[in-house]
Amino acid sequence: MKVLVTELMWDDGMEELKRNGHSVDYDKELGRKRNELLDLVPSYDALLVRNETKVDPELLDAAKNTRVIGRLGVGLDNIDLKAAKARNIPVIPAVHANATSVAEYVMAAMMDASRPLNNANADVRKGNWNRKLFTGTELNGKTLGLVGLGEIGHRVAKRAKAFGMEVIGYDPFVTPFDHILAETGVQPVTELNELLAESDFVSVHVPLTKATQHMINEENLPLMNSHAYVINSARGGIVHEQDLVNAVQANEIAGAYLDVLETEPVKKGSALAQVESIRLSPHIAGSTEEAQSRTAMLIAGEVMKVLNGGKSLCAVV
Structure with missing residues (x-):
């Protein structure tokens, strides 16, 4: 054949x-x-x-x-x-x-946001020793909100809970007896807006459909905490990119980690690439x-x- x-x-x-x-x-x-x-x-x-x-x-x-x-x-x-x-x-x-690889990407993004070691390394190599600037924060005790509770969400949740994080999830297709709720201990919420408001990190794990396109946008991004991050390793288009840029620039949220974009590769002069606290990677979350x-x-x-x-x-x- x-x-x-x-x-x-x-x-x-x-x-x-x-x-x-x-x-x-x-x-x-x-x-x-x-x-x-x-x-x-x-x-x-x-x-x-x-x-x-x-x-x-x-x-x-x-x-x-x-x-x-x-x-x-x-x-x-x-x-x-x-x-x-x-x-x-x-x-x-x-x-x-590739579920394990994507889960580890999400953990790497949260750890980078909490302890930016690459930035510290670059600063030290310039001759600086700014310990206060790079003090960072712990993942322990923070809340991770999972949008989508399938296999990848399940693996992210297990790893996040090992770090002492609280994990909540939004998925209208998951029942109380599905393993991610019954066995992994993810706390379900019934509304996306509730998840956004309660989370320090929001990680997206849903397919791109008519129902999920731009589901995170200018209407609900302001509900998030000003120190919170969005992580999208699912599909470009689930997060409205210009609305995200606007939210970060307005200090409504701290930043984002985007592994997927609506147009790949990133366009020259893209607004996303102009915002330092929006970190971009070339669709590699599942590519170990x-x-x-x-x-x-x-x-x-x-x-x-x-x-x-x-x-x-x-x-x-």
């Missing part, structure tokens, strides 16, 4: 496909070469993408022989699931493969060596199940 990989994939997953008799064509920039992709895709049995390749009806119509789509990650906003289902093409995300390897191997294995006539338990359509 022929497999086309249009974006970054770790070698071990591709080698696994080859060891099992599949041919793999790999171009990590192909997702950006729309016309070339449309020309190539008809001859492939499987298509593996990340978040840049737009898997829309046009591409699916061109993919006449494609039997399965693998998503090297968990977000599905770049894939038209309804169109894939109509064509009987299962879509397989890398369920939970371990997570990339797990993602590649999971998708390789699950895609092969479908190509061999079976079904994947990870398929969403």
Whole structure:
């Protein structure tokens, strides 16, 4: 069987496909070469993408022989699931493969906000010794608000509670007996505004949908504490970027850590990049060596199940 990989994939997953008799064509920039992709895709049995390749009806119509789509990650906003289902093409995300890495990113962001060691290092190297400036604060006793209580939220909560943090969560789809509430001890709140008002850190863990687009915006950002931070490692567009800039500049909140943006990469002259206390990273929250390897191997294995006539338990359509 022929497999086309249009974006970054770790070698071990591709080698696994080859060891099992599949041919793999790999171009990590192909997702950006729309016309070339449309020309190539008809001859492939499987298509593996990340978040840049737009898997829309046009591409699916061109993919006449494609039997399965693998998503090297968990977000599905770049894939038209309804169109894939109509064509009987299962879509397989890398369920939970990068959850630990994203959880650790959130912890790193909170620790950086509390103890900015990079800034202290730079200042000391200039010959300064300003202990008061870099006194910092503790995470212990602070409140973390989780927007979304799925697998990543669960892993963040466990780590935050190990630091002595109070953890509250907003998720209308979680019941009182779900493990994150019943076993991890996250305290649920029924309104997003309540969570924003009570949290020292707000971490976003929901998919980008019509309901979640710009759910954090100029109307509710002023409800937050002036020392609070927003952390978004989910999807760009959930936090309204200009409203966030305005809130930070007005000292309504202390800052933000954004790993995802509405337009990636960041545009030259972006207002976000002009605000020092809004820290940006290039969509790397789930991109540790371990997570990339797990993602590649999971998708390789699950895609092969479908190509061999079976079904994947990870398929969403």
